[in-house]
Amino acid sequence: MTGSVTVRVPAKVNVQLAVGGARADGFHDLANVFLAVGLYDEVTVTPADALRITCEGPDASQVPLDRTNLAARAAEKLAARYGRRADVNIHIAKDIPVAGGMAGGSADGAGALVACDALWGTGASRDELLEICAELGSDVPFSLVGGAALGTGRGEKLRVLPVGGSFHWVFAVADGGLSTPAVYGEFDRLNEGLVMPEPVASGVLLEALASGDVPALAAAVSNDLQSAALSLRPSLASALAVGVEGGALAAIVSGSGPTTAFLVADAEAGAKVVDALVAAGVCRAARVAVGPVSGAVPV
Numbered sequence: 001m002t003g004s005v006t007v008r009v010p011a012k013v014n015v016q017l018a019v020g021g022a023r024a025d026g027f028h029d030l031a032n033v034f035l036a037v038g039l040y041d042e043v044t045v046t047p048a049d050a051l052r053i054t055c056e057g058p059d060a061s062q063v064p065l066d067r068t069n070l071a072a073r074a075a076e077k078l079a080a081r082y083g084r085r086a087d088v089n090i091h092i093a094k095d096i097p098v099a100g101g102m103a104g105g106s107a108d109g110a111g112a113l114v115a116c117d118a119l120w121g122t123g124a125s126r127d128e129l130l131e132i133c134a135e136l137g138s139d140v141p142f143s144l145v146g147g148a149a150l151g152t153g154r155g156e157k158l159r160v161l162p163v164g165g166s167f168h169w170v171f172a173v174a175d176g177g178l179s180t181p182a183v184y185g186e187f188d189r190l191n192e193g194l195v196m197p198e199p200v201a202s203g204v205l206l207e208a209l210a211s212g213d214v215p216a217l218a219a220a221v222s223n224d225l226q227s228a229a230l231s232l233r234p235s236l237a238s239a240l241a242v243g244v245e246g247g248a249l250a251a252i253v254s255g256s257g258p259t260t261a262f263l264v265a266d267a268e269a270g271a272k273v274v275d276a277l278v279a280a281g282v283c284r285a286a287r288v289a290v291g292p293v294s295g296a297v298p299v
């Protein structure tokens with residue numbers, strides 16, 4: 001086998017993240033409205049003697065290059081299922097913030113899976129790939145699918161959502177990551193003793209997405225993990241405030257953070273928010289992206 005396959009996979013922002021109480025298995029039931037946005041990792045697989053991972057990009061030093069990397073686990077799971085060795089070099093060109101609440105690790109898992117499937121000619125069905133994605137992590141199926149979707153269960157059961165337009169975002173990348181289990185743990189601590197309602201998707205928010213109504217979406221975005229992320233990282237409050245002062249229509253922690261996400265009216269408004277965030281020195285980098293975009297696709 002020769003050649004190589006490259007797959008491009010987007011980041012995500014959660015426009016709604018409704019979180020229920022902790023389940024017996026430690027996970028939380030969610031109503032998780034995902035939107036794929038145009039910041040991408042590219043995963044390239046090339047035949048090799050053994051499984052190896054390399055990574056390039058500004059945050060490459062923070063990416064694990066061992067078997068804990070979801071890209072390695074994806075290759076191993078697909079290989080095991082098809083009775084072959086996971087003998088590939090996986091190269092990740094990383095542009096999605098690491099441990100930032102934007103599903104960067106999940107993107108690499110989905111990317112490696114699609115790339116190995118194409119390289120090996122396994123011909124796995126979409127449902128089989130989605131099943132492996134769900135085994136890899138709660139957000140991985142969405143990285144494969146992209147667009148916009150409602151994730152229920154622990155976030156892995158997806159219903160594709162209609163989107164009637166494009167949404168412009170600014171992302172403020174924080175210094176250092178936040179551990180997702182730690183944020184969920186803090187969520188449990190903050191809600192200890194409370195009866196947690198079942199998480200449900202907001203009808204108003206789904207309608208705003210479907211009609212492409214930016215102000216309506218801005219009024220409806222919510223993230224139940226935000227208090228927990230702010231509790232662990234109080235400095236994120238300054239970034240949220242600066243973005244709003246800079247003209248953002250909505251400011252929210254992205255997933256479990258620490259990236260903060262700002263919904264803006266258009267590209268021009270986005271540039272102003274970027275300037276405000278950079279001038280105030282409240283983030284390591286400010287990025288712009290538009291969503292929805294496609295999920296994992298070979299390039």
Ligand code: C5P
Nearest residue numbers: 026027028030137138154155180181184
């Ligand atoms: O599914 P994934 O491996 O990405 O989840 C990482 C961690 O995030 C889990 O071990 C759990 O602590 C937390 N989590 C959760 N409920 C979810 C998804 C993730 O508690 N629905």
